[in-house]
Amino acid sequence: MRKRIERQTLHLYIEGELDMKNANDLKSLIDMEIDKKGIRIIVLHMEDLQFIDSSGLGVILGRYKKLLPLGGKLKISNVPPHLYKIMELSGLPKIIEFLPKKEVL
Amino acid sequence: MRKRIERQTLHLYIEGELDMKNANDLKSLIDMEIDKKGIRIIVLHMEDLQFIDSSGLGVILGRYKKLLPLGGKLKISNVPPHLYKIMELSGLPKIIEFLPKKEVL
Amino acid sequence: MKVNKIILTFSSLPENVTIARMLTSALGAQLNLPLNELEELKVSVSEAVSNAIIHGYNNNPDKFVTLKIDATTDKITIQVIDKGRGIPNIKQAMQASFSTDPERMGLGFIFMQSFMDKLNVESEIDHGTKVIMVKHINTQPPSSH
Amino acid sequence: MKVNKIILTFSSLPENVTIARMLTSALGAQLNLPLNELEELKVSVSEAVSNAIIHGYNNNPDKFVTLKIDATTDKITIQVIDKGRGIPNIKQAMQASFSTDPERMGLGFIFMQSFMDKLNVESEIDHGTKVIMVKHINTQPPSSH
Numbered sequence A, B: 001m002r003k004r005i006e007r008q009t010l011h012l013y014i015e016g017e018l019d020m021k022n023a024n025d026l027k028s029l030i031d032m033e034i035d036k037k038g039i040r041i042i043v044l045h046m047e048d049l050q051f052i053d054s055s056g057l058g059v060i061l062g063r064y065k066k067l068l069p070l071g072g073k074l075k076i077s078n079v080p081p082h083l084y085k086i087m088e089l090s091g092l093p094k095i096i097e098f099l100p101k102k103e104v105l
Numbered sequence C, D: 001m002k003v004n005k006i007i008l009t010f011s012s013l014p015e016n017v018t019i020a021r022m023l024t025s026a027l028g029a030q031l032n033l034p035l036n037e038l039e040e041l042k043v044s045v046s047e048a049v050s051n052a053i054i055h056g057y058n059n060n061p062d063k064f065v066t067l068k069i070d071a072t073t074d075k076i077t078i079q080v081i082d083k084g085r086g087i088p089n090i091k092q093a094m095q096a097s098f099s100t101d102p103e104r105m106g107l108g109f110i111f112m113q114s115f116m117d118k119l120n121v122e123s124e125i126d127h128g129t130k131v132i133m134v135k136h137i138n139t140q141p142p143s144s145h
């Protein structure tokens, strides 16, 4: 997974499949950035995400909830069309900000 | 599978996997060209072949043997490197002519 | 009618969720399912298998999960079976946002329900759980979407 | 040592040769087998499963073939099992160019033998055949080839 920090914002480029096999790795990685490096704004880039299920979505929602009381934010960008339906069903778009491509720095 | 006839030579471009699932289709297709259309020279292009096993190799050898008494010929071109070993083991290169890329029209 | 039956039994390991999904996907592709339905099938299998491993077996890798797929020309039936701890209250478990694990979303059954045409759960405490899902195959040429 | 066990039982249909191969390949990829060894594993499974369907069951799609894969960190053991007609003379059957089908090359067992580190065949007339193949996993970093 590619990562980039710019203007105190952590950009994570999630690739391939996000399920129970690797959701915990993403969780640890993000928690480390929040706890150890003081990151408060995170953008998850999903253009190269091929598959996600509730294990993956759960970790994303969990990180959002962790950042809230710290005054932080988590945003999602570039969800591929074949994942729209599962995103919609999960209710995440009602809670988390979804950025269209051009608004992302 | 793409096919092309040029100067009475049938060029067949084999794609994907050639195993017991589809080897018979290749057999019927070639036999039709030989029996109905009088084709006597066949070049099998293998650059897009991803997998072959003894079922696939058997059909190729069988077509070669069918053409021999008819005064015909079957040649193979552009075997991808990952299939060299199985070709070698099958003994086909000792029987059938393998053409490097540039010799093929 | 041609029938294809496939039974996959595998160690209760996270990496086998990928294997189970890939198998489902390969079979669905052979049945010429449209891409979006393939995707939905994969999610459903992923949820049921993850549940078997996480909830049924509490991530014990020495246990086994079974995925049964029956494909005919007009429907695909998928069963995911574990011999784990079972579900005390199936109705409650299937509700949106219900989870016995505070870290999870409680959406697994919701996804299965939304993505499949039929969902049935059988479970017995300490004997295990069987999730049965059916997807109809649209044999009409695509038109209305 | 971590062990992954996978058992696939499937209808004796030609398209399931693809499924069996894909499963093997997915598992091999998770074990980080080099590409050429993955290729060789796929050929071996393809040959054994094709034999079960063609020779064991005479292409009867109502029968079942079983593929068992046991993977540890240092070797992968593959078994292909049918309950078909059995092999009367195993030694003869394993010879190069021997085939009971004039359309076939008689190279299946030769490929399995060449591509795997160990090959063992058990068979009983009218009870079926079990092909057991082992591939060692080179845990050293690649160097000598």
Ligand SMILES: Nc1ncnc2c1ncn2[C@@H]1O[C@H](COP(=O)(O)OP(=O)(O)O)[C@@H](O)[C@H]1O
Binding pocket: A054, C047, C051, C052, C053, C055, C056, C057, C082, C084, C085, C086, C087, C093, C094, C098, C099, C100, C101, C104, C105, C106, C107, C108, C109, C110, C129
């Ligand atoms: N195979 C299973 N074995 C035991 N309990 C299960 C199983 N599947 C589901 N459950 C129970 O049902 C609840 C809801 O499942 P689900 O909707 O998939 O959400 P989640 O997995 O996020 O908890 C789980 O939290 C668990 O308590």
Ligand SMILES: Nc1ncnc2c1ncn2[C@@H]1O[C@H](COP(=O)(O)OP(=O)(O)O)[C@@H](O)[C@H]1O
Binding pocket: B054, D047, D051, D052, D053, D055, D056, D057, D082, D084, D085, D086, D087, D093, D094, D098, D099, D100, D101, D104, D105, D106, D107, D108, D109, D110, D129
């Ligand atoms: N599973 C099986 N059941 C019955 N006979 C088998 C089986 N596998 C192999 N055989 C016998 O062994 C012979 C040699 O097999 P093989 O080397 O794979 O060559 P081929 O498949 O080209 O005949 C076959 O022709 C068949 O008679």
